[in-house]
Amino acid sequence: MTEPTPITRRTVVQLGGATAAGAGALLLAACTPAGSGQGSGDAGGSGGSATVELSSIPVGGAVSASLGSTPIVVSQPSAGEVVAFSAVCTHQGCTVAPQGKEFDCPCHGSKFDAATGDVLNGPARDPLKKLKAAVSGGTVTVTE
Template sequence: MSPQDSTEPTSGPSRRTLLVAGAGTALGVTVVAGCGGGGSGTATDTPTPSGGGSTGLAKVSDVPVGGAVSAQTADGKPVIVAQPKAGDIVAFSAICTHMGCTVAPQGDILKCPCHGSTYDLATGDNTGGPAPSPLAKIDVLVKGGEVVQA
């Protein structure tokens, strides 16, 4: 007798519910993994500093000239630290102004993986896609080779 033919009540979710939920979880993990920083060494990847935390957002030496890295504030908020020109360090919130996805460095631009919005890495201004406004600027300064919030 198959489970559909059973007259006994079933307990817990159905097999279909579990399969759908499992697929959704797998997609969520894929999306989260896709939003992370460098690691594969391709031309468009930029390193994600392991530093940050309460002492700093990133080491200046980890931020490529003409590029950017993903980082986090001490309270875990995602940020972008960029060095558009040698010695010129800027930072922005990494939260896309369109739908709140996490923006990541991609070569010489900042790009949202969700809907394709792009931002200028020197100014945070939106340069394409559906984002309605620029990324929020974060005041930073360099102390002892570390980029810290001002």
């Protein structure tokens, strides 16, 4: 059995640069919500479409759904009027949830208007990303 090579300060410094870079990349990846466009509320370029039954969306309320792997919220501010937004909070990328006429972020308390996506209460400063929503018969189709 051979004796282990002692770790010198030079070895630590030489390895430290590579290790620190790798650790930094891991930390950045862990802090950036997947599909959130770096926390900007971007729907993540998922493409495609999502469908929701109009009858499942309460008038004056909203429901959660998914557009690909991106969480979205679809609301019906008045009968037959439908709007959709990315459910990714623009503060730090948590997923907002419908609460009556607003969307609430469980992480830091931001609140957004369910009809406009505008910030009602921070710390978020930017509105939710608006998506395209079209009603055909009893079905709502949401796209980016």
